[in-house]
Amino acid sequence: MLKLSKEEQIFLKNFTDLKSKSGSHSPSILTLLNDEGTGKKIEVDACFLSNPYATELFIEFFEKELVTTKLLNQIIEAYPPQNREIALHLSKTINVPADYIFIGNGAIEIIQAVIHNFVKGKIVVNIPTFSSYYEYVRVKDDIVFYQLSKESNYCLDVQHYIDFVKKESPDTIVLINPNNPNGDYINKEVLHMMLTELSFVKNIILDESFIHFAYEDLNLSMIDSYNLMNDFPNLIVIKSMAKDFGIAGLRAGYGIMQPEKVNYLLNHGYLWNVSGLTDYFFKLYSREDFQRRYDVVRKKYIMNTLMFLNELSRTPNIKVYPSRANFALVELLDGSDSREFMIKALYSYGIYVRECSDKIGLDGQFIRVASRSFEENVLILNAFKDILKSEKN
């Protein structure tokens, strides 16, 4: 079992104070970096679920096309284009009619919009999950949790889930695919069967924010569920751009839903809801030169992640849960406390991981580790091995 040094204990206190000031979720790395008492320690942000190679790619285009030109001034000064206009660009890229597309200031804005505007009764949320899916629900009595079973590695037991939903008969269900925080992936065939069985549910929210990291074939072909929109009008697909494109700071996401829903949202809000830089990103994403480059960094990162998780799973005293996303849920098996593990990794190794003590639906001590660049993953692996070995002393 892990023990903290005196310095690490002081650091834990500082960290806790900072967290209480900065809102829910983990303190952002920017906050930590700006804080004298803590930030100087961070070397690898393994809290942060994004493809660093894609960030590099975006920055390359940004510097080439914006920084050395007058376009940046225009993007900062002028009102950005509105939702429907950006949807036109994206439409060609993802092959979905523009009137099905709602552009969001990050996926989180779309989650909020859908929950506040379309969820009108009981909502089934699988736990563990991304907490906004229940935090944003205004009537707490409407929330019904479906506990993913630890015995099944927190993977969805599909038939059990279908029976549960049929019994509960909710207004809305939420599926995150791959799931956050564990990375469990429902394949296309199973998903189609589930949607067929659950066609009576008014809204099926399918969050595909991590889908660019999933794969079903050796070509690592890109997956999405947009072709299901015609057969399943109750489907609402939500997609973040923060993870796959490594641009969380820009705020960009989209939702795919029936045109009536898009119209309802745009008729009551969401004027200029994304920045000029987000618009620039969506324009870039519609360009073939960018898409070709992106496909390379996406596949490179998937393979990088595969190697990393494979190697991580060989570390003693932890269990790495099966994942087809760019992160893994890791259980500490020797009685160590997840917050203390996080603090030791950060203070003594500069590795910032997400500890999961605030995640409901997890039974045990868990952290979530993101895959980063190859070099950063080596640092993460070495730190883990070192911490878990040093415990014996």
Added chain:
Amino acid sequence: MLKLSKEEQIFLKNFTDLKSKSGSHSPSILTLLNDEGTGKKIEVDACFLSNPYATELFIEFFEKELVTTKLLNQIIEAYPPQNREIALHLSKTINVPADYIFIGNGAIEIIQAVIHNFVKGKIVVNIPTFSSYYEYVRVKDDIVFYQLSKESNYCLDVQHYIDFVKKESPDTIVLINPNNPNGDYINKEVLHMMLTELSFVKNIILDESFIHFAYEDLNLSMIDSYNLMNDFPNLIVIKSMAKDFGIAGLRAGYGIMQPEKVNYLLNHGYLWNVSGLTDYFFKLYSREDFQRRYDVVRKKYIMNTLMFLNELSRTPNIKVYPSRANFALVELLDGSDSREFMIKALYSYGIYVRECSDKIGLDGQFIRVASRSFEENVLILNAFKDILKSEKN
């Protein structure tokens, strides 16, 4: 009366098509610039209500502090700080306790948040106005328009308004100060009297998005109403940063309201609702070196605007309505059509003005003209004089 050439008529058609595709409000200048048929013509965007000197100032800091450093990468890659954390910076700058501050992705997000979460019945909206204040109301029957009278130059007849509100006894009223689209300004003393008389109204939304351009003394001291929050807990002040700081493309705004209201919003949404660049802006705004520089460009722009509107009012065949904002409402007195005027100014002079035929509550042909830089204002003035003179031919 104004006549369009054949080329101008074709241009009008293209412009109308573009507008129908791009959502409500005027097509953004970025759209126009990117459109083959129209964009090449724009030289001065006098639609756009912002201080160009402040944009230059922000870009100067941005280039110095971000572009040549690694900070930009971090801002793009990492999740931005959350609402409460940004509020801490702003708190010192505007001298308001942080728990009264809600940070918004532009003022428009705050308008939407307030209308959707706190307006629970009749809402009195003065017309002409900024259209989102009634468009965002979901129950259209709740909207009661208060018509500002043309005889009073669309200025608020304070006693008449108070009597109207007392008679209607609404849940919410909206005051924009200075008002958009005409720039009428209610001074602090009158405002205090109005709030005292109308203390029975549950929500008083006070939109001060243009207040940095207003003044009550020769020092052009900055005005705000935050000191009224203690006496009037029903007050909700909304503030855009797009106009005074010339950064519409970033999306930044804030609302000042009772802590319970801020808590309610943050407990049900608005996680990571602004970008990392918006956070950078708010940090900058909290710095004295930036504030000192900003004060200079603010005053320079106010004086520039004063000269511009004074000169504009001498142009024949138009009436310039009194304004203490950075724009003026202009009535075409000779029977010219406002859309045709806008097209001629854009096509033949490169001047893009806001025509107001879609604004409810205006009786006549109106355009709204923004003050820009000194040099751009000269171009606007010359174009207006030329168009209005050439009409006689």
